[in-house]
Amino acid sequence: MVALRIDTTVLDGLADDLDAGFAAFVRAHSGSVYSTALRLSGSRAEADDLAQETFVRAYGALRRFDAERVRALESRPWLLTITLNLWRNRLRHAARRPREVRAARGADAPDTRPGPEAAAEESESSRALVALLGQLSEHQRVPVVLRHVVGLSYVEIASTVGCPVGTAKANVARGVERLRALARDTPAPAPPSWSRTRRPRHPVHGKETP
């Protein structure tokens, strides 16, 4: 309910004045878009770029929408569809230029496993889970990320991915099932010694902006 209400305010702002309301729109959805980009690409630099590009494209599209269409917008599925398309395009380009790909996992699949930067700031358990997530196929990883990391409803996932709701549910369930199976096969690696240094629980400064 709360998210819905915030969305309405933000969309009203966009409909009233796109330029003035866009910053609030970016702030409202940057977490969802960035998290999706990070968990799909696995690299913070790549995620930053993908997420920024998502909003730049969104702005271009919104300029062509009339106020009514903006107000009726389902922001998150709409934005995340853009993120997904951008990500897939990049994978395709990367596959065509193999030199940019560090190590191809299969014959045709480019490496989409999370890179070292993404892992650097995770807790140990998260890092292990990120590694498992990277082993899922795209058609399971995307719905799992959208459902459990970003918190989309199945209807929203279906709309984002462009599949029936039942398929979205099934793919999420199978994805989680597969993650569990992978976890059973892979004992968590001993954490590297450097990660054992304790970071302060409450950072004194540098509060993260929403």
Next chain:
Amino acid sequence: MTANPSRRPTTAPGPRTRPTGPRPGAYVAVGPAALRALRVEAPAGFADAVMDRLGLHVTDRFVTVKSPAGDLFVAFNDSGISAVMPAALFGDDPGRFAAEHQAETGRPTVAATRAPAGLAAALRSGRATGLRYDLSGLTPFERAVLAKTLEIPSGEVRPYGWVAREIGRPRAVRAVGSALGRNPVPVLIPCHRVVRSDGHIGNYGLGVPMKRTLLDAEGVDIDRLERLAGAGVRFVGSDTTGVFCVPSCVRATRIGPAHEVHFRTAAAAEAAGYRACRHCAPVPVRDAS
């Protein structure tokens, strides 16, 4: 510190691990909670970077203006006035205000040479309905509360319950209070004109003395209102017109002492044959003609 091998479990490890981090050899926790923990916020400055790429940087400007409440810092942008703050709260230091406003809104804030059109007149007359406000970041409920509050005329007050009822949320009296407490543009959107439902002046985000100063400057007879509230009087009527009002209504203040009738409830007034004033609307006015 490296893991001590002697502490490694010798038996087969269990299927689940503590969420604080797996011990060496333990299995990775997989489940909604662990996946939810993979959600992250966008890096600091992300929105700014996007706005930069689009060439859309919104800058707030601010001026210092005089008011009955002392000097005020008033910040505004192309959408309208975005903040009003007594200069005294910042030790009369414009730099401090600019820094705090910037931190709060994320928008660079610089001094302006000219105030927005109509600001001086609005402060002089107490009628700020013609100004534009930047209320982005507020909920629709908060905006509705502020829009209704803006309609309260200078020199009059209305109870929180009145605002709640007028915006169609009669039971949200407390929420109205909180929404007014978050009013980013006090003095201009006159949350000081909203009082407790029993008629007492009540609290104010900028302090009760400030509320009294502002109301006094508008000609509100605070002592009279407090006296009536203390006696349990919520409404006053005129026995010559047969109309009843909230005590601060401009119509009510014109009733001669000999003709002023007091009521504790609107029902009592209506039972005595009085009808509600159309100006201050002490109860929902059915006939809107």
